Amino acid sequence: MSLRSRLSIATAAGLLAAAAAVTPAAAAHDVWDPSGGNGNHHDPSGGNGNHHDPSLFRGVVTANTLALRSAPNRGSQIIRHAHKGDIVSIFCKTGGETVQGNPLWYLLTDGTWAWGAARYIDNIGPAPRWC
Numbered sequence: 001m002s003l004r005s006r007l008s009i010a011t012a013a014g015l016l017a018a019a020a021a022v023t024p025a026a027a028a029h030d031v032w033d034p035s036g037g038n039g040n041h042h043d044p045s046g047g048n049g050n051h052h053d054p055s056l057f058r059g060v061v062t063a064n065t066l067a068l069r070s071a072p073n074r075g076s077q078i079i080r081h082a083h084k085g086d087i088v089s090i091f092c093k094t095g096g097e098t099v100q101g102n103p104l105w106y107l108l109t110d111g112t113w114a115w116g117a118a119r120y121i122d123n124i125g126p127a128p129r130w131c
Contacts, residue, residue, distance in 0.1 A: 057090040057124075057126060058088065059090050060085065060086070062084065066117070068080050071096070072095070074117075076115070080111075082110075088110050089108060090107070093105065093128045093129070102119035105117055106121055107131060
């Protein structure tokens with residue numbers, strides 16, 4: 001395994017460990033707020049406010065069922081599934097196991113932090129930043 005892959009996995013593990021330490025109230029909102037707030041943004045549309053937060057990116061799932069995992073590779077634990085047409089919030093992207101020619105994986109922040117293969121998630125708007 002290359003040094004870059006090991007560093008990506010270590011970074012992912014650190015992010016997941018930090019996410020696990022988040023208080024339940026903060027995790028319920030699941031919006032990263034660089035100002036240190038709790039992510040409670042008023043959203044008159046009744047949504048959760050993620051689409052107004054410039055620190056998060058969005059994508060749409062293109063696979064019928066997409067396994068979301070604990071690390072950016074197909075051998076890691078499945079945390080949950082997303083389905084075709086689901087809109088997901090993307091925190092950042094990193095390199096990982098190549099899936100049908102695409103080595104990128106997105107760290108998703110919808111309820112739980114999990115990695116999804118970018119091969120099956122089309123960006124809505126700008127591409128996510130690097131982790």
